[in-house]
Amino acid sequence: MNYLSTRGGVAPVGFSEAVMMGLGIDGGLLLPETAPQVGPDALCDWSRLSFQDLALELMDPFVADAIPRADLRALIRRSYGTFSHGEVTPLVKVGNQRILELFHGPTAAFKDVALQFLGNVFEYLLTRDGGRLNILGATSGDTGSAAIAGVRGKARIRIFILHPAGRVSPIQERQMTTVPDANVHNIAIRGTFDDGQRIVKALFNDLDFKRQYNLGAVNSINWARILAQIVYYFYAWGRMSRGDPGFRIGFSVPTGNFGDVFAGYMAKRMGLPIDRLLIATNRNDILARFVADGRYAAGEVHPTLSPAMDIQIASNFERYLYFLVGEDPAAVRALLSEMDRTGCMRVTKEQLATLAGDFEAAAVDDARTLDRIRETYEQDGYILDPHTAVGVQAARHRADMICLATAHPAKFNDAVRRAIGIQAPPPPCLRGLLEKETRCTRLDATEEAVRGYLRDTLRGIEDQP
Numbered sequence: 397m398n399y400l401s402t403r404g405g406v407a408p409v410g411f412s413e414a415v416m417m418g419l420g421i422d423g424g425l426l427l428p429e430t431a432p433q434v435g436p437d438a439l440c441d442w443s444r445l446s447f448q449d450l451a452l453e454l455m456d457p458f459v460a461d462a463i464p465r466a467d468l469r470a471l472i473r474r475s476y477g478t479f480s481h482g483e484v485t486p487l488v489k490v491g492n493q494r495i496l497e498l499f500h501g502p503t504a505a506f507k508d509v510a511l512q513f514l515g516n517v518f519e520y521l522l523t524r525d526g527g528r529l530n531i532l533g534a535t536s537g538d539t540g541s542a543a544i545a546g547v548r549g550k551a552r553i554r555i556f557i558l559h560p561a562g563r564v565s566p567i568q569e570r571q572m573t574t575v576p577d578a579n580v581h582n583i584a585i586r587g588t589f590d591d592g593q594r595i596v597k598a599l600f601n602d603l604d605f606k607r608q609y610n611l612g613a614v615n616s617i618n619w620a621r622i623l624a625q626i627v628y629y630f631y632a633w634g635r636m637s638r639g640d641p642g643f644r645i646g647f648s649v650p651t652g653n654f655g656d657v658f659a660g661y662m663a664k665r666m667g668l669p670i671d672r673l674l675i676a677t678n679r680n681d682i683l684a685r686f687v688a689d690g691r692y693a694a695g696e697v698h699p700t701l702s703p704a705m706d707i708q709i710a711s712n713f714e715r716y717l718y719f720l721v722g723e724d725p726a727a728v729r730a731l732l733s734e735m736d737r738t739g740c741m742r743v744t745k746e747q748l749a750t751l752a753g754d755f756e757a758a759a760v761d762d763a764r765t766l767d768r769i770r771e772t773y774e775q776d777g778y779i780l781d782p783h784t785a786v787g788v789q790a791a792r793h794r795a796d797m798i799c800l801a802t803a804h805p806a807k808f809n810d811a812v813r814r815a816i817g818i819q820a821p822p823p824p825c826l827r828g829l830l831e832k833e834t835r836c837t838r839l840d841a842t843e844e845a846v847r848g849y850l851r852d853t854l855r856g857i858e859d860q861p
């Protein structure tokens with residue numbers, strides 16, 4: 397399978413190169429040349445498979461040539477062996493709604509589904525083909541801990557995660573800084589999340605530095621992350637349909653960077669009978685407004701109770717845009733430059749109709765998020781985290797939708813306590829964190845401080861075989 401860029405500036409590359417490249421060298425996002433089709437017979441047969449066996453069938457055509465099937469099977473086993481639930485992503489019934497629990501991984505957030513796999517793929521490719529990878533990222537909480545859990549202890553990989561000192565929740569801080577592996581480096585900067593992002597961006601833009609120190613990213617633009625997330629859409633469908641290829645269902649997806657819901661869109665393109673994908677946003681509703689009127693205009697980011705969705709420009713959205721404009725990189729570039737020039741882009745009437753056929757959207761504010769947590773707890777005894785609550789509220793009274801649960805409620809205890817007065821019991825991975833030893837380096841929020849730290853830490857290591 398070959399991969400192309402949404403902006404048309406990358407010669408077709410194979411799976412290994414696409415994963416190691418992350419963001420396209422032309423600034424675009426990588427996509428497979430075609431979507432492998434899953435016909436009615438396969439849908440029916442695969443609906444009986446375990447998550448891991450289903451993942452193997454679905455991923456194989458995307459990965460073919462790059463990783464032999466037996467090795468891919470082993471990578472998948474290792475990636476999902478760290479999940480605390482035998483089904484990996486179980487589908488549960490809550491009142492008249494279905495909830496797909498994606499939070500049974502090592503950091504209790506759905507990002508583990510993708511990052512456990514990505515970490516193993518990185519290690520496999522680097523060990524086989526040679527090379528080293530030094531992951532650098534800035535986090536406001538969730539992504540950092542899931543990325544660290546994905547690569548801790550892996551050969552040929554080091555990870556450097558910047559977080560704003562004193563500005564992430566105590567649980568999130570502990571999830572990152574209590575990981576004892578020597579390849580994990582936590583940096584608390586004396587500044588904000590935006591400072592962290594600015595520093596990371598500046599270091600990535602210094603191409604000589606980036607090359608010399610083999611810097612890479614793990615943000616949600618990596619194709620392997622989307623690939624891993626396609627699997628649970630098929631898995632959930634199989635659990636509900638029992639293999640009837642005529643069975644159709646929708647999904648409600650709490651959305652930030654559009655990675656999760658784009659994986660659902662890919663599943664649909666591959667032939668999964670998905671009726672509609674519901675983009676559920678919090679008050680940061682740029683995507684909901686776009687689905688309503690075809691006008692994509694960024695505003696200010698408002699902090700909410702669902703912080704992982706406090707995003708205005710969704711990085712994965714460009715992947716959908718590519719399909720919306722008829723797989724035409726020139727048209728993608730034109731829309732992006734319109735956005736650059738005017739702060740806004742607009743699609744045609746026909747495109748808006750296509751969009752309405754693929755997606756619905758709804759924005760849910762903090763007050764209704766808290767109401768949803770409370771009502772679901774009172775009626776069904778089930779505790780939702782605030783991100784999941786946004787999706788459940790957006791799809792209320794819809795028995796034809798599966799709601800994706802993106803975080804364990806114990807990760808967001810402040811919001812849960814505000815809604816129902818008690819905390820959710822923590823899953824095993826969140827227990828005892830406060831007693832564990834922490835490791836973290838404090839630095840000033842400057843490019844020079846972080847550059848110096850990377851240099852000092854990596855000196856010598858890069859020359860080893």
Ligand SMILES: *Cc1c(COP(=O)(O)O)cnc(C)c1O
Binds near residue numbers: 705
């Ligand atoms: C990252 C995240 C989201 C948003 O997912 P996207 O793929 O960015 O749309 C939703 N909920 C939680 C808990 C997350 O960590």
